[in-house]
Amino acid sequence: xxxDIRVGILSAKSSIKRGNKKTLAxxxxxxxxxxxxxxxxxxxxxxxxxxxxxxxxxPYGDIVVEPSGDNVYINNADNVLxxxxxxxxxxxxTKRLDAGASIQYKQKVVGSSIIGILPSEEYGISNYPFIxxxxxxxxxxxxxxxxxxxxxxxxxxxxxIYDNLGEIKVGSFVNVxxxxxxxxxxxxxxxxxxTFELVDLNALVHYKEIKDVFGVDEGKATSVVVRVKNPxxxxxxxxxxxxxxxxxxxxxxxEKSDALMRQAMQSIGMINVVSKYxxxxxxxxxxxxxxxxxxxxxxxxxxxxxxxxxxxxxxxISYAFxxxxxxxxxxxxxxxxxxxxxxxxxxxxxxxxxxxxxxxEIQVGLLINSIFTMLIMSVIAVILPAxxxxxxxxxxxxxxx
Amino acid sequence: MTDEKTMIQIKDLTRYYKSGxxxxxxxxxxxxxxxxxxxxxxxxxxxxxxxxxxxILGLLDKPTKGEYTINNLNVVHLPEExxxxxxxxxxxxVFQDYAxxxxxxxxxxxxxxxxxxxxxxxxSISTAHEALVNVGLGDKxxxxxxxxxxxxxxxxxxxxxxxxxxxxxxADEPCANLDTHTSEQVLDVFKILNEKFGQTIVMVTHExxxxxYVSRVIKLRDxxxxxxxxxxxx
Numbered sequence: 001x002x003x004d005i006r007v008g009i010l011s012a013k014s015s016i017k018r019g020n021k022k023t024l025a026x027x028x029x030x031x032x033x034x035x036x037x038x039x040x041x042x043x044x045x046x047x048x049x050x051x052x053x054x055x056x057x058x059p060y061g062d063i064v065v066e067p068s069g070d071n072v073y074i075n076n077a078d079n080v081l082x083x084x085x086x087x088x089x090x091x092x093x094t095k096r097l098d099a100g101a102s103i104q105y106k107q108k109v110v111g112s113s114i115i116g117i118l119p120s121e122e123y124g125i126s127n128y129p130f131i132x133x134x135x136x137x138x139x140x141x142x143x144x145x146x147x148x149x150x151x152x153x154x155x156x157x158x159x160x161i162y163d164n165l166g167e168i169k170v171g172s173f174v175n176v177x178x179x180x181x182x183x184x185x186x187x188x189x190x191x192x193x194x195t196f197e198l199v200d201l202n203a204l205v206h207y208k209e210i211k212d213v214f215g216v217d218e219g220k221a222t223s224v225v226v227r228v229k230n231p232x233x234x235x236x237x238x239x240x241x242x243x244x245x246x247x248x249x250x251x252x253x254x255e256k257s258d259a260l261m262r263q264a265m266q267s268i269g270m271i272n273v274v275s276k277y278x279x280x281x282x283x284x285x286x287x288x289x290x291x292x293x294x295x296x297x298x299x300x301x302x303x304x305x306x307x308x309x310x311x312x313x314x315x316x317i318s319y320a321f322x323x324x325x326x327x328x329x330x331x332x333x334x335x336x337x338x339x340x341x342x343x344x345x346x347x348x349x350x351x352x353x354x355x356x357x358x359x360x361e362i363q364v365g366l367l368i369n370s371i372f373t374m375l376i377m378s379v380i381a382v383i384l385p386a387x388x389x390x391x392x393x394x395x396x397x398x399x400x401x
Numbered sequence: 402m403t404d405e406k407t408m409i410q411i412k413d414l415t416r417y418y419k420s421g422x423x424x425x426x427x428x429x430x431x432x433x434x435x436x437x438x439x440x441x442x443x444x445x446x447x448x449x450x451x452x453x454x455x456x457i458l459g460l461l462d463k464p465t466k467g468e469y470t471i472n473n474l475n476v477v478h479l480p481e482e483x484x485x486x487x488x489x490x491x492x493x494x495v496f497q498d499y500a501x502x503x504x505x506x507x508x509x510x511x512x513x514x515x516x517x518x519x520x521x522x523x524x525s526i527s528t529a530h531e532a533l534v535n536v537g538l539g540d541k542x543x544x545x546x547x548x549x550x551x552x553x554x555x556x557x558x559x560x561x562x563x564x565x566x567x568x569x570x571x572a573d574e575p576c577a578n579l580d581t582h583t584s585e586q587v588l589d590v591f592k593i594l595n596e597k598f599g600q601t602i603v604m605v606t607h608e609x610x611x612x613x614y615v616s617r618v619i620k621l622r623d624x625x626x627x628x629x630x631x632x633x634x635x
Contacts, residue, residue, distance in 0.1 A: 003516065003517055003518070003519050006516050006522075007513055007516050007517050010505075010509065010513055010516060011502075011505075011513070014502070014504045014505040014506070014509055015504045017504070018503075018504040018505075018545060019504055301502055301503075304496075304500045304501075304502060305502070305513075306485065307461055307488070307494060307496075307500065308488065308489070308494065308500075308514055308561065309485055309486065309487075309488040309489025309490070309492075309514060309517060310485075310489070310513065310514075310517055311482070311485055311517070312485075314517065393462075394461045394462070395456065395461060395462055398500070
């Protein structure tokens, strides 16, 4: 076997060193495209799923605790927060108070959800502080100030679909009539744009505002929003939260996503899986074709090697080395192409409706997986044709009869 | 049973090929004994069966029927792996069209066989060099076949065949593509091998003047031996 490997390496080395360089470059280019094909679409879909997941994190974080039964509030929210924060893998947690209200600016009135937040805690929880397109985010001392969602402001993405408040500006004053009839006047401190209805049709005020309006005590909240170290482990962390004695219903963001969103995510996930397998099958077929043509082109050479006493095993090993070399070079070239395209699409993201952008996601696991898949395919693809030709009669291999 | 002098013995060797609706009798019951150290030329017109016979003797093809022994070993029914090993270690074969690997240097074309035999790379390269020196190409080991003339290629092919010091050297019209001068160079190498080292050589040729190099001429016609002449040594 050792001699077979030595002969296989010598044969492969000379074939690569002195073979046709243009053919080699073309084969490597095709293999690079196969490799990129394995990664590109999943990366884009990954980015798309990441974008949707990001949307869901505004209202629900990774995990959300809600009032039990018909209760409007979690009555002991601070106690819940204390327990949740002690759970391993929980990175941040905050309480919120939501309320239904109508917002009036000049003659225009729209219905909206007003979310009472603790501004400094939101930096670790949601993207709210980072999506302020005009003005500033709320501060812990904010009073009588409001952040308005972009879809409520004329001229912003989506505002043409929904009722809006007209050309509202930072510094404008709006009247908010809460569901209990209390009216408050707020100065618009900022406009937020998350390019998502669940964000851009809402408004944010300080937690204290809602508490005062509804006269509830400090411990009350309509939700406790939790972020975890690894969002993929949200289900496990949810179990831990329940285990530490949180009696209120606990949901992962996935569970809270509405049916349409969940279905969309599942469909995209399915497309992703199918596209991965299709790419894999196409890749395997192309590698097989490339290697097969290569082996057939060297049929006479294989016959000669056999005629002088080189074993079929050496010949197969030689082609396995050649194939692995081609594929390794293809992977290297593919990595360059892949990272170049990822860089391009990160700098110039695919954009829908001018505002929704998909930034591709580089998945290290998928990358490693694809490299190994290509290498394994290269060996599998070479064995069958090389073994077949190496088993052919010498006369047929050399002289075709 | 053959005596100790006998290198090759064939009995009733037959090779049929299917051709269209009929059968071609390429070899039709040939029997022959070749002694160690003989230099034989197999001659005959095109289609007489000489190449078929050489391929069977060189274990590149199998007879339809008949017996074939080398050094008392019946090689007809050897499994393919053993035939391959036998070709590697005991037989040398020079093809009409050189049959060199174009992407390997002259030296690599020769020393790959020693590597296969299990020799170290250093020893293999040294053996290859020695063989290339013997055919007058000691300084051209690094050249690939495309950088060599027809005669040089054929001499590399001879070097490959003799480097492992085979029991029998088969050559299938080794001078078919060469001019007279280059043919003489190749045949001189064979002659030296035969006379100096007692190498058994079986060569197919259709050139009458080649017979001056050999000790015995076997003539084939329509797959049958029609002449077996031994030359008197001068």
